[in-house]
Amino acid sequence: MRYSLKTRMIFFGLMLHGAIWLLAASASSYTAANVIFETLDNDLKEQAQFIRFSSRLFQNFYSQFSVNEGYDPLTDSLAITESIGWDNVHVVVWDTKGQLIYRSSSAPGFDFPNVNGFVDDTYMKKGKENRWRIYNENIDSIFWVSVGMNTKHARQNAIDFGLKALYPMILIIPFTIFGVYFGSKKGLSAINKITAEVANRQPNSLVPISEQNIPEEIFPLVNSLNGLLIRLKNAIDNEHRFTANAAHELQTPLAAIKTELQLCQRSSDNPEVIDVLDRMASRVDRAVYTVQQVLTLARIESQDSQLKMGTVDLRSVVIEDLADLAHLAVDRGLAIDFPESEPWQIKGNKEVLSILIRNLLTNAFRYATSGSQIEVSANISDQHIEFYVANDSKFITEQEREKMIDSFYRLPGNEMPGAGLGLSIVQRIVTVHQAKLDIDSWKNDHGVKVTVTFSRVS
Amino acid sequence: MRVLLVEDDYQLGESLKSALSIENYAVDLETDGAKVIPMLKAGEYDMMVLDLGLPNISGDEILKKLRSADDPIPVLVLTARNTTEDKIESLDLGADDYLTKPFDIDELFARLRSLLRRSSGRARPVLISGDVELEPKDKVVTHAGKTVILTAKELSILEALMSRAGRFVSKSRLEEGMYAWGDEIESNTVEVYISRLRKYFGRDFIETLRSVGYRVKKG
Incomplete structure (x- = not known):
């Protein structure tokens, strides 16, 4: 209570x-x-x-x-x-x-x-x-x-006299209630203001709450909360910096390995050696991809509170990303169903949204069953834009689907290059945009439909 | 061709040096940023491959000093920083090209070749898709060996498609290429020109991805 x-x-x-x-x-x-x-x-x-x-x-x-x-x-x-x-x-x-x-x-x-x-x-x-x-x-x-x-x-x-003395007081009762009500309302307005300020903050904002005009009674509370926020921000910043630095430091040695590998591949005539080198090269590529995804994630996490948000037509961003990536699908014999539609106006950051879209498209293009059709579309309502990418796939259990968002989770038997970070990145971007991510089954568990629900801007 | 390779990671530098040597470049490897400018002054280099994270003097500083001294040497920046802003910053500082680590050595070679071509004033290579060829400098188009005369707008769309052969180009990007001509762009202008190009080169020359864009085959 x-x-x-x-x-x-x-x-x-x-x-x-x-x-x-x-x-x-x-x-x-x-x-x-x-x-x-x-x-x-x-x-x-x-x-x-x-x-x-x-x-x-x-x-x-x-x-x-x-x-x-x-x-x-x-x-x-x-x-x-x-x-x-x-x-x-x-x-x-x-x-x-x-x-x-x-x-x-x-x-x-x-x-x-x-x-x-x-x-x-x-x-x-x-x-x-x-x-x-x-x-x-x-x-x-x-x-x-x-x-x-x-x-x-x-x-x-x-x-009688005592009761009669009470009569004028009975007349005063409504005024008293009124006075008490407005008095307490006015007195509590400072608290309400702080509550509103806290409620309207960006979900990931760790900026301290303004300590101006705060009543004495709750100043210690706000003050210690701010102390906590600052310590938390420092801890998170340090962690991001560490992740980014670690990933960054891996890039140069990986580049050296890759260069050496390619030199070997060029200078060898032995088919067995070339075979081994090819396998090594694909593993190096996977490491490179993982490092890049970690960097992307660290970058989004470190800048998400200062991302510039504006009105974006999500559909035009999807078109550019589709144009850029569609050959991966079409060359695999996949069909892309991208119906005509009105613009999908939302509030967001174009560059970061593009990372989200590319992750969803790349996943769909990679894991879609050969010869199947990929749906890229949106359901539009008055309040929402439900952008979704759906593709056929091998059978996926509900438990597997639920784990997909976990960092570094990869479906069992997955032979595609990848780091298992794509949906973590998507989840992060979804959070920054105060949107909602749903992963549903598609065609009786022989497929995946990833939906991101944004608030619609008119 | 003499190349000055500036890379603070000695192992990667050595790998690159041997890779470039195979391609017949004469390579000097330097790991200290402070020594780069004196080396450029002393030796006759045809181009430089520059890492940005260098000790003593950063790659950015070297670029600034070079360009403010009007040194025209072609510079390819090689770095682990991979955001768009980083790339723009380097190009604005005077880099001629940009490649992020880890990279493919074939791509590195291709970029170095392209850098040399540009610096020696030679034209870009001919664009080829199937039996259609486009020579970008003089805008000459041939179809199965026969020259085809195209209007400027047709050429703009063809070039946009052929320079990205194999990948789709969005309708809005094709439209952007046509704004240069100053005319009003109708909603179906791109479709009109695409169908004209198909008349010249055959239906299957341009592939459509509905609501997204168009592409031509690679090679």
Whole structure:
């Protein structure tokens, strides 16, 4: 399972935002609850104060005017209190001995208080637990007042407040997603740029990746990758140089051997000697051919990253190479079928493509069954040019066909001169051109069809 | 004929020297590049066979010095470097011909003969294919001994085919030879001239490889 960094960043970004929202909502609910309960306490205190104030007022009033007959200042103050009708506030009044004097309607039976101040208590009502906030006060050592309020509403209000504080945040969610998405996209664009650069490289390019504008996080990665590329390039260059030098150094001694051999052939009259010399000459020729093929391969490998690519009509290259080599086939009595066609426009290097074509043609001309027909043609589709060379041959098994591309592999019993490098060279050129090489059977394994599929250029 | 053979590989040099001696060339072998110019000044050589990878002074340097001093001696370059660019570079530096190692001594002899002919101003040899002969210098064509008069374009195509007798020549290469005449080349111009040549020399004189090109028999 491969994770996208962007998906991760968006996922964690949104998770974090969600957590922050919850935290913010809890905090605002908590603050709201504090404020609401403070207000509630003040209300209760005020109510008690009012009772105290009004009872003292009535007491003063009655004692001043001596009208206390049949009037009770407490009852009157409670009557006023009741007439004002504080919302949800309930009042219970006792005398100092605990005798209930007054109880507002639907007030629960508060416990008789013994200290001034706030008390939290729980009462059952209709099987439900109700939590109350109660303020007790002893007024002038005459009576006790308990002022209480059911805190259900207050708590509900606090939660509502917290949720309402969340509403604007819900509106912000789309913006947050948008922001997180674009933020991570923008942040990752540097990585995407490097990915694109690496993806669009020539397949054989060992040129270091540009280290400009690379984010700090992946700089060490790019840096060590570049180090690796440079070491790899040096190693490959050394190997190519060694191969090329080795092959090159073989050419002069081979030339000397060949010259001596030919001198011997000229000066000898003995048919047996001439026979031996002929065989030696053909072996020297094979060595010469191998050395040349190795040189060709080394040359293509050492220059493949700097090959100049342009639009090429592959068909016209094939025509020139066919013209150059066809006598090898026609003089052997082989027929060449090269149908008329529109141009085969591809992107490539003409000189190197010519090496590919010549290798395929030479193979076909060499190994084709006498008197058979060789097909040189292409299937054209919108995207591709499938250039192929097909020839009849002796029976070839699938395993043999698969091994053909291997360097120095030669079919068993092959008496033709050759190094077994032709298809390795072809494979190399195919790779340089980002093309595809297929070796298929032809006429029930009594033949070979080599196809190179190029991208078509319109 | 005196030939200066410059080859740093002594064994190959010795082999070549004996090969050239059989062909009646008088050969001096030299392995040191630095001694070549003084030797050329001192001795009367008819031509030089020059290896490029030499110690002290490279073959390229020798060629440059020779040609900048206007020395016209025919030079055949013999080298292990075998890319087209290498060949072009040597020819541009003033080499008259180029042969890559390893080579066929018969080809070496043929090239030396051709070099001598050119330097002595003699014409190229007569081109022969079957009973048709073409003398390249005066453009005289004979068919079974009888002279045939051809137009310039017919001659251009015939010469292109006969100078590569035995091998096919692509249609586009034949067309290139005709552009020199400045006329418009139609898509079937080559076919028209091929059929004219067949009328002169017989149907089988020119062989067709469909969609590729034409050839005449060798010899």
